[in-house]
Amino acid sequence: MPELPEVEIVKRGLEAAILGKKLVQIDQRRKDLRIPFPENLAARLKDMRVESLQRRGKYIWVHLSSHDILVFHLGMSGRMLILSAHDSLTAGPHDHLILTLEDGGVVVFQDPRRFGMVMLVAEDGIEQHKSFSAMGPEPLGNGFHADMLAAALAGRSMAIKAALLDQRIVAGIGNIYASEALYMAGIDPQRPAGALSIDECESLCRAVKEVLKKAIKAGGSTLKDYRHTDGNLGYFQHSFSVYDREGQPCPDCDCDVKMTGGIKNIKQSGRSTYYCPQRQS
DNA sequence: CTCCTGTCCTGCCGGC
């Protein structure tokens, strides 16, 4: 669920709440999520100041004054709850890490399904860390373009949909935006990745960038008042062209859904793919 | 090396 756009919005919300502030209290409420929490996490975070935040793929990096980076991955159900000094908190069963800041603000990392991850990595070793050393380029950066994509896909027999989900090819795309981008580019998700022409790589790159930018924009508009709603960062309402719209007409189709069946839902390596057979070939 | 499948976990939804 949280893919690049959602993670970007969470990072921005977190930034507004914690940038420049000192962590004064750390409450780690269980020993692991998907992986164990770092050794001595609380002691290593205590009294450290947040120097900057960045997003890498679906990960959030919180740079600390200790020159460590506190790394979050939201998994599939992770959220960040932001509370101000006057809010009261009764920790629930899914509140796994609670950070209190010097101004009384509180950040709660919640994750019902516990697929999320929290890591602490030395700043000068982060690029070599196994989660990041093989990670592909940021799709919204200059490093992601048609020539790069064509080279990464060359000789690959896997479906292009699966290739978009491979974080070593490009970072941050998940199941929803893979379907959306392929729809926008007019490419059949089942096509072997290596069979895409350079023109198709070009339109796919453009579609990936556009789909992600639009989603961030949609999330940004809900973010500005996040404190006035429920303080939850993690998900936002967004309408999709094909995802979760099986049987419905796609936005660009004027064909008869009774004849064509509309948007199709197929399984590719165990995951749902949605696409329009009329417009994607 | 490449590709695919199974696993982790809980909430939710459809079917009976």
Place this chain on the structure above:
DNA sequence: TGCCGGCAGGACAGGA
């Protein structure tokens, strides 16, 4: 109404 099975998804291990 209530229960239960199946599904959802990100990363990664392990097998073919």
